[in-house]
Amino acid sequence: WEDLFCEIKIYWKTKAIRHWREKILKKFVYSLPGIRNPASLFHVFIQSNAFYLPQILSLIELPYSAEELRWEIWPDGKDTDEIKVENNADEVDKFRCGSLLQDEDSIVDYYSKIKRCNDVIKLCKNHLKEVFIKGLTPKNKHFALMDFEYIFPPDLPLDVLVIMLIQVEKGTTSKLLLQACLDFISQQQRFAIYKSPIGTYKILDRRRKMDDNRKPSYI
Incomplete structure (x- = not known):
């Protein structure tokens, strides 16, 4: 569901999403009792910025699965040119x-x-x-996608990645990089479920070669 909701937000101003939310708003307005001019109220609603995704979702009953709702919104698939x-x-x-x-x-x-x-x-x-x-710039994207993803677990939080990139920008990555990696792993207590410890050993060996005078205390 989280992925779908993000897709809807990304495509919020496209024709498919506009049609979907207008259909929901119209059904809601015309179901209200005692409204003399539902068409006028509907027009006010669709021109308003008060109805974002949470408000729209509150007006409907979600289907059984996210795929059902995705198909309802994009029966012919998403048009990426629209965004x-x-x-x-x-x-x-x-x-x-x-x-x-x-x-x-x-x-x-x-x-x-x-x-x-x-x-x-x-x-x-x-x-x-x-x-x-x-x-990111090509250089920073390389660090984010290649170096850091190789060293850190794939679910590395964005704010930690930002700290690492700031150090790259300052040219002070080597020692901080390892320590941040170890701190993150320790905090998450995920030693037992890592699938690729060999990769960790490789990167530790690479970093030791970069700084021969500093032997990590954990080795």
């Missing part, structure tokens, strides 16, 4: 469509911009992380 935006679009619309870029911003400024936009759109943490990584 493209022009260069002069505002930050929130660019964020919604996954085209908000870091460009010349620092990691701190870019992350602040992403969070500010998500205060409006309210994507789940996984989709927010995807959007954040997608907009």
